[in-house]
Amino acid sequence: MKKLEIYVNSFFDSVIIESSNDDVNVGQYVVIESDKGNFVGQVIRVDSEKNLNSDYKILNLATDKDINKSHSNELKAAEALVEIRKIACKLELDMSFVGASFSLDKKRLYISFVSDNRVDFRELAKRLAQKYHTRIELRQIGVRDKAKKVGGIGPCGLLLCCNRFLNDFSSVSINMAKNQLLALNPTKINGVCGRLMCCLNYENDIYKEARKNMPKIGNLIETDAGTGKVIDIDVFKKTCKVELPNKSVIVINVEDNNGKAKWCFRIWFKNISEWWMVLFFFR
Secondary structure (H helix, E strand, C coil), X not given: CEEEEEEEECCCEEEEEEEXXXXXXXXXXXXXXECCEEEEEEEEEECCCCCCCCCCEEEEECCHHHHHHHHHHHHHHHHHHHHHHHHHHXXXXXXXXXXXXXXXXXXXXXXXXXXXXXXXXXXXXHHHHHHHCCEEEEEEECHHHHHHHHCCECCCCCECHHHHCCCCCCCCCHHHHHHCCCCCCHHHHECCCCCECHHHHCCHHHHHHHCCCCCCCCCEEEECCEEEEEEEEECCCCEEEEECCCCCEEEEECCXXXXXXXXXXXXXXXXXXXXCCCCCCEC
16 A cells, blocks of 8 residues: 545545555546535645545546546636636625635535634525535635645745645744744744744644753843843854843853853742842753
8 A cells, every 4th residue: 555645626626545456556536526526636745654544445447538637627616717707796795715626526515714703604605506506615825824724934044934834834933033032023033925934833742841950031140241132042053142231242052151051030929028149040
């Protein structure tokens, strides 16, 4: 058995199917069966590391007739997408359409769209069913799913991770950017979808582990030159910049400061007056 990654169309993207047929290789077209109908897809990768899609299975190698019919359906779906946008505009629906696809037998038309709000598209579905005499299925997707379908170039200059190899979207939080000492500027940490970049998740655990024995920015620390305030840290060099009371800045090694650990904790007591307690930790 081998895992095949098969590109279907703009609606379904690629699916991962297990096959025991040794005749199926990269570049070949196959007929895929699913609960949403039959489709023609092209094998783009063998032994994919992505998760299997259990709802799909390969029926057989596609014939020339199947391939021609699939290409014809794609052209008709593209034409239908233009009409769909026109009808939605007349109905004043706030919908941004991403893709449309007919099943191989043209008994179903699948449409994906993006919207910031919930949309009542019942009238749109009714008009489309009357026009195309087929079953209509509209699916609202998120902006991250749209980026995965459409693709593009990320800030790093490479193809989008979600479009290239990601199978599922992992949770990404602003704390991951903070852990990696990134500027909290949306133009720097957001992807083309407008959400936090998925790649913030890749090195987060490494940064968290590296920062365990590092002082936090803003903490008071004890140095050979006196007590100062941490204004910057380098987790890989294990160094930090410290501002002394005379406004001078020094760089010290966290692991080697005459054997002293360097962070202090400021504790605020809400009573008669303000108290300061500095705790020094020694190795």
